Amino acid sequence: MSQPSRGPGEFFSFKDRYRILHLSWLAFFVTFIVWFNHAPLMAAIRDTFRLSNEQVGAILILNVALTIPARILVGMLVDRLGPRTSFSAILAASGVLCLAFAASTSFEMLAVTRFLLGLSGAGFVVGIRMISEWFPARQMGLAQGIYAGLGNFGSAAAAVLMPALAALLASYASWRAAVALTGVIALVYGAVYYLTVTDTPKGATYFKPQKSGAMEVTSIGDMALYALVQLPIYASLGVLAWQLGFGKLRLLSEAATIVAWLVLAGLYAWQAAQIWRVNRDVVRQPVPPLHRYRFAQVAILCLMYFVSFGGELAVVSMLPLYVKDTFQLSLQDAGIVAGCFAGTAFVTRPIGGWMSDRIGRKPALLMVLVGMVAGYCAMAFMDASRGLAFALPAMLLTSIFVNSANGTVYAVLPIIKRRLTGQIAGLAGAYGNVGSVLFLLVFSVGGASALFLSIAACAGATLVLVLAFFREPEGAIAEVMPDGAVMMISVR
Known part of the structure; x- marks a missing residue:
């Protein structure tokens, strides 16, 4: 290292x-x-x-x-x-x-x-x-x-x-x-x-969570926020059950769909109980400042990935057919045009991470969010009258900010709490899929312009949250060695 x-x-x-x-x-x-x-x-x-x-x-x-x-x-x-x-x-x-x-x-x-x-x-x-x-x-x-x-x-x-x-x-x-x-x-x-491969470089310690079943948090407020953050995950699964039951597919009976919702409600209750079991000690005895981390950082980055990757998945799903119908293109040409939206990830996701390393985590997050708001607003005005001369630059520039945003999120997540990195990354990754489900629901109800504007609005709200509440990890992460000694891992 x-x-x-x-x-x-x-x-x-x-x-x-x-x-x-x-x-x-x-x-x-x-x-x-x-x-x-x-x-x-x-x-x-x-x-x-x-x-x-x-x-x-x-x-x-x-x-x-x-x-x-x-x-x-x-x-x-x-x-x-x-x-x-x-x-x-x-x-x-x-x-x-x-x-x-x-x-x-x-x-x-x-x-x-x-x-x-x-x-x-x-x-x-x-x-x-x-x-x-x-x-x-x-x-x-x-x-x-x-x-x-x-x-x-x-x-x-x-x-x-x-x-x-x-x-x-x-x-x-x-x-x-x-x-x-x-x-x-x-x-x-x-x-x-x-x-x-090996899990760590030779001689390094692999830090593991002290408890299993839920993520460890370090304050009562963070415990409540953690339970709240779980809700959209179960809600998105409920939407998928609705699509298979009451929605267009209708492959589940009404009774089976209701049973699925009840199971999801039960699972959420069980998860809330696990959050309490793992973290109830923070109610009786506050965690020393050295070992605290801010769960608000995790929640904001989950919302960020909800907007960036979730929005991207939704747009990639609908864009080929939308482009074909709007600009009267062949199926092959529409695929090529729509492909420019996801095609920049190969380069721009590393650029987003590199930018975080160079200018700071928070400035990079703010920069890409501003770009996403502007880009998706521009895409909402794409139509046949403006033609591909307007649509192509709008899609390309938006995709640059979107894929860079994905890179900025995962530039921050691994430096919040080392032993919880997998759980933090998993929660944020799940939010990306949650975003795709809910944004595609918006598309099915309101069409393409509603989809683009809803993503822009969520990006704008996330921008406000980052400005007001996000604080960059600073100093070092404190982790406890097997022999009880405290190791400080630099986040710079």
Whole structure:
């Protein structure tokens, strides 16, 4: 951890901490290929099983449903077991589930395995903790940005590679073979990752949470805020249940949908009880100032990711068809035009992290939020009369700020409380999926302009919260060594 930095060019090295970075983003890349390997093959899958439009829609929803709670659970897992074991286990489980999906013989089997494959989307959280163990705070933003930017590219790679693989295999069940191949790759790379990485540099301590079941907080007020932050997560799952029941899909009966809501309410009550069990000692005995952290920082960054990544997922989902219909483009041309919105992540997410390292965490957050507000307001005015000459720059500039914002969030999260990094990253990651669900609900009700303006309004509200309440982590994080000694980890 104390190795001297020789500049950004170091990140192209495959030695020491940079080897861990590259092995980790590749693990993330593989999990995202597995997570999205069905999407470009849905036409072939639909034809094989003669699926209705409602059944296709159900599979697409089920693919993201488990990811919301899974990111929180995986955050707890990685803090307890370490990233090496956690990432290897997720890769192995994803590989087995991929093989099961490829071998499906009914819609029910497709649906169950696709739902369980939402676990793959939680792999992202593991690498956040791994990178935080290997990189100092002064390089944290750029390292996390490279990890996330390259790893996220797995979804784009799936869109290109899966149809090519299916065409290359050229048989009746070619989609099955293509999906199964990605499962085998995940299984193999899970073993490779386990054998080639370590959780920490040699001689460093891996700090674990003192309790399990919920995140540790350090004040009564933070405990109440933590319980409040959980509510939107269960609400978004309730929206997904509504879409499968009372919504357009109607694949669940009214009774089953109500039961699902009651289960979610029970789970929230159980989670609130866990928050109390883990943190009730702060009521009787205040936590010493040295060991406190501000949960408000976590809550604000969750809202930030809700707006940035959640908004991005919603826009990427609707933009190709919107562009095609608005500007009367072919399906291929519309895909190319819409692709510019997500296509900048490869470069701009690392830039957002680098900017946080260079100018400070709070200034970087404020800068990208201002850009998002302006960008989404501009996109709300896209229409046929203004043409692509207005729409293309508006989309491109907005995407630069959006993807940079994703990088700025994960430049801050790992330097709040080391032993809780996985849980903090998992909570924020879940909020990204929550944002996509709720913003797409706005789109389904109010259309494209309502979607863009709602994201702009949420970004504006987050901007106010950052200005008023966000304080950069400063000084050092205090963690307790196994022998009881206190270790101070610099956040500069």
